[in-house]
Amino acid sequence: MTRLSITAMASKSLALACVLGGYLLNACSSSTEESSIEQGRALFDSKALSKSRINDYTCATCHDTLATDPPSKKTGGALAGVTLRKTFWGDQVADLLGSINACRSSFMGDTEPLSATDERARSLYAYLVSLEPGNSAPVAFTVVNTIEPLPRAEGAEAISDAENRGRLRYAQACASCHGSMHDGVGRLSSRVHILPEQTVEEHAEYSRRVQRLIFTEKIRHGLFLGYGGNMPPFSNELLSDAEVSDVLEALGVLGIDDAQ
Amino acid sequence: MCLRSFAQLLLVAASVAAVGCSGSTSDVDNSSDAFPNHRPTFESAGRRLGYVPNRNSDTVSVLDLDARQVLASVPVGRDPVDIDGPRHLMLDRANGLAYVALSYPFSITSAHAVAQGATLRSGYVQALNLLDLSIAGEQRVEPKAADVAFSPASGRLAVAHADDSRSLQGDIETRRSNLIFVDPASSIAKGNAAPKRLPACAVPSAIAFDSDGARLFIACTGEDSLVVVDSVSRTVLSRGPSGPSVENDPAASFNKPSGLVLDARRERLLVSNEVSRVVAVFDLNTPPNLLSSHRVVGPMETVDFSVPMFPVLISDSTLAIPFQSPNGAALFDITSGEQLHRVQYTDGECLNPAEFTVTSDSRLFLVCEGDHYHPGAVVEIDPNTLAVIASIPVELYPERMTIQEP
Numbered sequence: 220m221t222r223l224s225i226t227a228m229a230s231k232s233l234a235l236a237c238v239l240g241g242y243l244l245n246a247c248s249s250s251t252e253e254s255s256i257e258q259g260r261a262l263f264d265s266k267a268l269s270k271s272r273i274n275d276y277t278c279a280t281c282h283d284t285l286a287t288d289p290p291s292k293k294t295g296g297a298l299a300g301v302t303l304r305k306t307f308w309g310d311q312v313a314d315l316l317g318s319i320n321a322c323r324s325s326f327m328g329d330t331e332p333l334s335a336t337d338e339r340a341r342s343l344y345a346y347l348v349s350l351e352p353g354n355s356a357p358v359a360f361t362v363v364n365t366i367e368p369l370p371r372a373e374g375a376e377a378i379s380d381a382e383n384r385g386r387l388r389y390a391q392a393c394a395s396c397h398g399s400m401h402d403g404v405g406r407l408s409s410r411v412h413i414l415p416e417q418t419v420e421e422h423a424e425y426s427r428r429v430q431r432l433i434f435t436e437k438i439r440h441g442l443f444l445g446y447g448g449n450m451p452p453f454s455n456e457l458l459s460d461a462e463v464s465d466v467l468e469a470l471g472v473l474g475i476d477d478a479q
Numbered sequence: 480m481c482l483r484s485f486a487q488l489l490l491v492a493a494s495v496a497a498v499g500c501s502g503s504t505s506d507v508d509n510s511s512d513a514f515p516n517h518r519p520t521f522e523s524a525g526r527r528l529g530y531v532p533n534r535n536s537d538t539v540s541v542l543d544l545d546a547r548q549v550l551a552s553v554p555v556g557r558d559p560v561d562i563d564g565p566r567h568l569m570l571d572r573a574n575g576l577a578y579v580a581l582s583y584p585f586s587i588t589s590a591h592a593v594a595q596g597a598t599l600r601s602g603y604v605q606a607l608n609l610l611d612l613s614i615a616g617e618q619r620v621e622p623k624a625a626d627v628a629f630s631p632a633s634g635r636l637a638v639a640h641a642d643d644s645r646s647l648q649g650d651i652e653t654r655r656s657n658l659i660f661v662d663p664a665s666s667i668a669k670g671n672a673a674p675k676r677l678p679a680c681a682v683p684s685a686i687a688f689d690s691d692g693a694r695l696f697i698a699c700t701g702e703d704s705l706v707v708v709d710s711v712s713r714t715v716l717s718r719g720p721s722g723p724s725v726e727n728d729p730a731a732s733f734n735k736p737s738g739l740v741l742d743a744r745r746e747r748l749l750v751s752n753e754v755s756r757v758v759a760v761f762d763l764n765t766p767p768n769l770l771s772s773h774r775v776v777g778p779m780e781t782v783d784f785s786v787p788m789f790p791v792l793i794s795d796s797t798l799a800i801p802f803q804s805p806n807g808a809a810l811f812d813i814t815s816g817e818q819l820h821r822v823q824y825t826d827g828e829c830l831n832p833a834e835f836t837v838t839s840d841s842r843l844f845l846v847c848e849g850d851h852y853h854p855g856a857v858v859e860i861d862p863n864t865l866a867v868i869a870s871i872p873v874e875l876y877p878e879r880m881t882i883q884e885p
């Protein structure tokens with residue numbers, strides 16, 4: 220075999236190797252990507268995003284992946300399109316990973332932030348990208364800072380209507396964490412209050428008028444603004460004052476002291 | 480290596496790679512960037528930029544002062560719900576950083592939260608990357624962080640805490656809150672800051688370094704004094720009046736300093752006093768000597784009860800003072816003491832004027848706080864007539880603006 224034919228054969232081998240290698244590496248890359256998305260999906264639905272042993276939350280506790288019609292009452296926005304958004308938490312955070320870390324530290328009890336190179340962060344990001352396009356606009360989230368007494372419905376029929384609406388809102392907004400009213404069946408964990416009894420018991424020293432304010436404060440502020448705990452807040456967009464009042468009506472948190 | 484051997488090696492490598500990837504479920508695609516940075520960037524590019532923290536919006540508005548427009552308002556702070564209360568921003572161009580004090584003014588909003596054990600929340604200083612204001616690092620300081628000062632010459636940073644919750648204490652030492660020094664300030668971004676404390680003043684409201692960063696001047700509101708601190712040895716060098724004083728007449732000598740700035744050359748100190756309503760001009764000796772004092776005179780030569788805010792020297796001899804209640808501004812010749820001009824602004828022109836700043840080419844800007852619940856503004860002012868030339872809306876409760884010259 221001449222030197223020329225050896226070189227030609229080697230060149231063919233090289234070309235074959237390149238094609239095969241490229242194909243295999245591409246398949247490998249695609250497979251890795253799918254694997255990463257699957258890992259992200261699993262993380263989304265898992266408490267393992269936090270290393271805290273007392274974490275009760277997953278991302279799915281507070282977020283839908285796709286927007287629903289009518290809109291969900293989960294405290295966090297639907298996440299399809301979140302990778303395209305420029306601000307989060309009602310324009311209070313300017314990067315997605317910072318926003319995720321705020322959730323992890325505030326609600327999930329893990330104060331060690333994920334970095335962009337962390338495998339869990341990358342998987343989660345790959346999963347979130349897979350949900351695109353979705354909604355790329357920032358989600359409004361207006362915090363109700365000042366807690367005012369919420370007016371009740373007046374008249375038997377209006378009160379009955381408010382209770383019915385309140386039960387529906389409770390089922391949409393509260394039950395996924397607190398379980399059913401009065402017995403807590405289905406709640407996230409034994410650490411989550413059975414409503415309203417355990418919260419009333421914890422604040423037994425207060426008048427019922429103040430207890431109603433405390434329920435309102437907890438719904439509006441969650442753990443923030445000095446309250447503590449690990450509950451997320453409900454923004455004005457998610458629950459109007461009238462809807463909060465309906466929920467309190469359904470819970471029997473009426474703010475009427477015995478003397479009244 | 481011959482070509483055939485290389486081809487064989489590549490085949491083997493490809494096979495190994497294929498086997499390797501099929502057997503693993505934990506590998507992550509490292510070829511794409513997770514969490515790309517979508518933040519706007521603020522390159523000077525010959526422009527004059529203004530940085531305005533918005534205390535009730537938790538943002539910093541970045542202004543192109545030449546184009547008279549807001550480039551972006553960027554969220555800052557640590558808490559996605561609570562008001563972080565950014566108040567004053569300092570530029571550290573040598574390290575590509577900015578420092579902003581977070582004051583947490585409304586961190587506890589209910590008596591119930593207090594009854595449950597909530598207490599004053601610690602302030603923070605965040606180091607931000609100057610290019611996009613992303614967080615480079617942060618340092619916990621003490622509650623009610625009121626002002627931050629930075630010395631480009633020494634690289635040193637100081638934070639004052641207007642902790643008025645201490646003001647009912649009987650003992651003056653107990654009333655004094657800590658000054659915190661971070662040296663170098665850039666260590667905040669590196670995560671290895673070692674803050675040093677000095678209880679220097681009760682309820683300080685504003686601070687500024689001298690030209691080489693060796694001394695720090697404090698408007699010590701709670702002690703009605705001007706305090707000078709050695710920032711290297713962290714000792715108090717002097718305490719003295721922050722304005723004119725009348726011998727043996729404490730009531731007539733009560734000034735209550737609130738604003739304090741150095742002139743552009745860092746040769747003179749300007750102190751605004753809330754009760755005496757006087758702006759005092761000092762030299763930078765220790766203790767500082769009072770050079771002149773100026774109180775705005777109202778129409779028809781009546782006494783004006785307006786409160787002076789952060790002033791500026793717009794020339795070697797011309798002092799511009801913004802004031803509140805009513806909204807307005809005045810010009811003084813500090814040599815003769817003559818009030819040269821006085822204007823009042825409508826709420827629409829400038830509600831609650833807070834701080835004058837002047838650019839290196841003598842353009843005059845005024846930060847207007849607004850009512851703190853609706854957007855404030857930065858307005859450009861004619862330095863001769865004090866008329867409003869242009870208005871740039873920012874966000875809720877701006878107080879101070881820091882200018883980055885090209």
